[in-house]
Amino acid sequence: MTRIYISRDSGALAVGAESVAKRFEREATERGLDLEIVRTGSRGMYWLEPLVEVETDQGRVGYGPVKASEVGTLIDEGILAAKSHKKCIGVVDEYPWFKNQTRLTFARVGITDPRSLKDYQAHGGYAGLKRAIEAGPDAIIEQVLTSGLRGRGGAGFPTGIKWRTVADTPPQQKYIVCNADEGDSGTFADRMIMEGDPFVLIEGMTIAGIAVGATYGYIYVRSEYPHSIEALRAAIDAARAAGFLGTNVAGSGYAYDMEVREGAGAYVCGEETSLLDSVEGKRGEVRAKPPLPAHVGLFGQPTIINNVLSLATVPIIMDRGGEFYRDFGMGRSRGTMPIQLAGNLKYGGLYETAFGITLGELVDEIGGGTKSGRPVRAVQVGGPLGAYFPRSLFDTPFDYEAFAAADGLIGHGGVVVFDDTVDMAQQAHFAMEFCAIESCGKCTPCRIGSARGMEVIDKIIANDNRAANLEILEDLCNTMKLGSLCALGGFAPYPVMSALTHFPEDFGAEKKRLEDAAE
Amino acid sequence: MPKYETWAPERASEIIAQHQDQKGATLPILHALQEVFGYVPLAAEPLIADALNITRAEVHGCVTFYHDFRREPPGRRTLKICLAESCQASGGRALAKRAKEKLGVEMGGTTADARVTLEPVYCLGLCHSSPAAMLDKDVYAALDAERLDELLKEAQS
Numbered sequence: 001m002t003r004i005y006i007s008r009d010s011g012a013l014a015v016g017a018e019s020v021a022k023r024f025e026r027e028a029t030e031r032g033l034d035l036e037i038v039r040t041g042s043r044g045m046y047w048l049e050p051l052v053e054v055e056t057d058q059g060r061v062g063y064g065p066v067k068a069s070e071v072g073t074l075i076d077e078g079i080l081a082a083k084s085h086k087k088c089i090g091v092v093d094e095y096p097w098f099k100n101q102t103r104l105t106f107a108r109v110g111i112t113d114p115r116s117l118k119d120y121q122a123h124g125g126y127a128g129l130k131r132a133i134e135a136g137p138d139a140i141i142e143q144v145l146t147s148g149l150r151g152r153g154g155a156g157f158p159t160g161i162k163w164r165t166v167a168d169t170p171p172q173q174k175y176i177v178c179n180a181d182e183g184d185s186g187t188f189a190d191r192m193i194m195e196g197d198p199f200v201l202i203e204g205m206t207i208a209g210i211a212v213g214a215t216y217g218y219i220y221v222r223s224e225y226p227h228s229i230e231a232l233r234a235a236i237d238a239a240r241a242a243g244f245l246g247t248n249v250a251g252s253g254y255a256y257d258m259e260v261r262e263g264a265g266a267y268v269c270g271e272e273t274s275l276l277d278s279v280e281g282k283r284g285e286v287r288a289k290p291p292l293p294a295h296v297g298l299f300g301q302p303t304i305i306n307n308v309l310s311l312a313t314v315p316i317i318m319d320r321g322g323e324f325y326r327d328f329g330m331g332r333s334r335g336t337m338p339i340q341l342a343g344n345l346k347y348g349g350l351y352e353t354a355f356g357i358t359l360g361e362l363v364d365e366i367g368g369g370t371k372s373g374r375p376v377r378a379v380q381v382g383g384p385l386g387a388y389f390p391r392s393l394f395d396t397p398f399d400y401e402a403f404a405a406a407d408g409l410i411g412h413g414g415v416v417v418f419d420d421t422v423d424m425a426q427q428a429h430f431a432m433e434f435c436a437i438e439s440c441g442k443c444t445p446c447r448i449g450s451a452r453g454m455e456v457i458d459k460i461i462a463n464d465n466r467a468a469n470l471e472i473l474e475d476l477c478n479t480m481k482l483g484s485l486c487a488l489g490g491f492a493p494y495p496v497m498s499a500l501t502h503f504p505e506d507f508g509a510e511k512k513r514l515e516d517a518a519e
Numbered sequence: 520m521p522k523y524e525t526w527a528p529e530r531a532s533e534i535i536a537q538h539q540d541q542k543g544a545t546l547p548i549l550h551a552l553q554e555v556f557g558y559v560p561l562a563a564e565p566l567i568a569d570a571l572n573i574t575r576a577e578v579h580g581c582v583t584f585y586h587d588f589r590r591e592p593p594g595r596r597t598l599k600i601c602l603a604e605s606c607q608a609s610g611g612r613a614l615a616k617r618a619k620e621k622l623g624v625e626m627g628g629t630t631a632d633a634r635v636t637l638e639p640v641y642c643l644g645l646c647h648s649s650p651a652a653m654l655d656k657d658v659y660a661a662l663d664a665e666r667l668d669e670l671l672k673e674a675q676s
Contacts, residue, residue: 014645014660046647185603188644223550223587224643226656261543262550264585267641281545282577283584299542342646343608349647371609380604384641416646418608430607434641440584 001034002080005053005060007110009042009195010227011188017050019068024052027075035080041196043110044350045097048089056082059091097347097366102328104336105313106189106352109196114231117238120199126244128315132207133252135318140211141167144314146322148334153179153270153307154382154411154487156333156400159314162304165294166212169302176208176217177279177298177305181263181270183222184383186342186414190308192350194221194228197312198235202258204311206249207318208304209256217258218298219308220275223265232260267384267438271486272305274440285440286486307412309338330356333399343380343416344370360394363417374419378427378503382411384434385491387498388427407498409491424503429457431495435488446489449480453496463508473500520596521655523557530555531563532570539570545581549588558589594629594636596674599653602639605646614650614667615639621671635674 006012006021021037028035042049048064052074061082066074077085089095103109112119120126132140145160166174178201182190193201205217221229236258239245247255261279263269269278273287276298297303313335317325325335333355339362341348346368363369363379370376378388387408389396396406403410418427432453439446453476459469477493484490500507524530531552538547548567552559559582568575582588600615615626622630622637629636645651648660652667654674659666 010658011645011647011660014651014658015648044647049648182644183642185605185642186646187642188646191644224640224653227658262546263587264546264549265587265640266585278546279543281543281571281581283580285584340646342605343649348649384604414605414646416605416608422608427604427607430604434603438641 001036003036003038003055004080005038005040005055007042007049007051008039008114009192010225011046011192012042012049012051013227015046015049015065016068020050020052020066020071023068023071027072031075033080038113039115040112041109041114042192042350043092043098044106044192045095045347046349047347051092052079053092054080054082059093062089062092062095063087064089101352102336102354103352104316104325104328105309105338106192106197106350107316108200109192109350112197114196114198115234115238117199117235117242120197124319125199125315126203126250128318129203129207129244129250132210132318133250133254137167137211137213140207140318143317143322144211147317147325148322148329148332149310149313149317149325150333150400151307152309152313152337152412154409156410159306159310162294162306163208163211165292166214166302166304169295171213173216173299173301174212174214175298175301175303176205176212176214176258177276177303178205178217178219178308178311179270179272179275179305180219180221180225180228180308181275182225182308182412183267183270184385184412184414186380186383186416187340187412188342189338189340189350189413191225191228193308193312194225195231198232199239200312200315201232201308202235202239202245204314205258206244206256207314208306208311210249210252210254212302212304214304215255215257217256218261218279219258220261220263220269220279222263229260229262236260266440267434268440268486268488271488273486276303276305283440285442286488288485309412328354330354330397330399331401333401337398337410337413339398340414341367341417342414344372344419345417346371355399356397358394359389359396359398359415360391362398362415363394367415367417370417370419372419372421374421376417377420377422378418378424378499380416380418380427380495381414382409383414384431385409385487385494386411386414387494388424388502389498390502392502407501408494424499424506425457425461425508428496428499428507429454429461431492431499432457435492439488443483443485443489445480445483446485446492449476449484449489450492452476453480453492457496460507466508470500521557523592524555526556526560526562528562528566531566535566535570544571545578546585549582549585553588557593558591560590594633596634596655597636597638598670598674599638599640599643601641601643601645601649601651603642603646605642606650609649610663611650614652614662614664617664617667618671621668622675630675
């Protein structure tokens, strides 16, 4: 029997993986081949999708990108015997782009069948939960603290401290909430986990529940991710059927269960307090803090709210120990970061590596420069609220503090590359426009500031009272930064000010200079 | 292809009853109604308010807060084109313009023959292969003008 692997990740489906799989099935029936097709997550090398991997004694040999129309020819040319071919990339685990990564959170993504609990366990799944049950709540929190894990949603708050705060509240109904409202453009790591290894997220949330005494959890997934919702619901059912969720988790005596809630297209619900209001069935408006969600969270109860990547990293920390994880990384950024390479890049995809790699390495070497073949001009890191970086800052290491020092943020780890055709004034305008569209409306700096921001940028571009309007824009950005309730209004100034600082020529500065010279 | 039912209050009440007992039931109810009818009409609001014992204002506030919920019936197919940064960096704006011209509608509009509703979306999480779009629940990435035209043809068929 021959076994092949084809991704069912929506990034692969979006470029035709489903019809490739169907074509293999049809060819196998017609030719009477003994062929098993296993559907996996994606390896994250999306320029190679649909990637077909053939199992051999040396490992899985990859071919990609494969079109449905060429499946018959590929079989004729011997790919099921792993013969060499111009589309062959060799053994996938040895392929440099993949091999050079440090895959801890993503250890199984692209390798296992995300619908198979058996496959999950065969690849180390639920080993973390087993150790967590043996260790007990206090020791779990100690391990998470030791690991140095910080919130991967963007804020970078130490996960263990959040957990300790909830654990220290008196016994009562507590909740675990997973923030899977991955709305930042340039990010897809949460989606890849949910579609490619949903059990690891369920296991992480179960461990969190045991650690703080929470018996119920919600995963809030954005509605733009229907495949993630389907995969998670199937995995939760499978985990419950096998006794990993319910009143007696894996025979431990701990109770924990969970469900998926679907968002409804509001970007601001990625902010933790508006997410909680949304789960409660209300408008997704931001809450003032304090009280912290750890004290007064979902339905008024103590709540842990963490990003998908933070929770999905907990099982390996429990399995291998906090120190193992802490030994990767630099400074106060410990462990690995699943970095998402996006936009106008030749090799877009998921690259998990220890903190410390530079922005230039990510864009020029790993990303391979632009897809359009033109020079890279600007890189936005950390989503729509992240700063635009020029080439002169390409030596910035990927690290929470180093990015903050460069007036930027790593956010959820998305890197969006633009070539030299980008108009940075238009991008700055979009940052304000997006903030205006998505503002929840609760605080004035965000709601009104974003609309005024668009107008002022328009005036600057039109060279209308330029010097005075630049001052107004800077003042407005400071008001939004310091006066907004949450990061939507508070961080929208980052892309605006960075565009203005690093690319002033796009805001009519050159025009102004020429006019001055003419006078 | 989704097939929507004509608005019927009795049917709506049935759907609401199926979901009303869970905690924070508003969004699950709104999603379920939109799944069946294609939109959430004003007439649904008092039914939800009654079932959940909350005010009509609270329901109305909730429906209108979220971009997903439509107040009018959509076309037979819904095409969402991503307008976020990664797609902007990869020719997404030009694709959106092309789609608007070919369909003869603005973003948020429905073609005169009620076949296609065109909507913007801010990120489908396919930024590794921008630009991206979604037709009903199927996703498409690495689009160019030619593939967009195929997609438009499929949407209009």
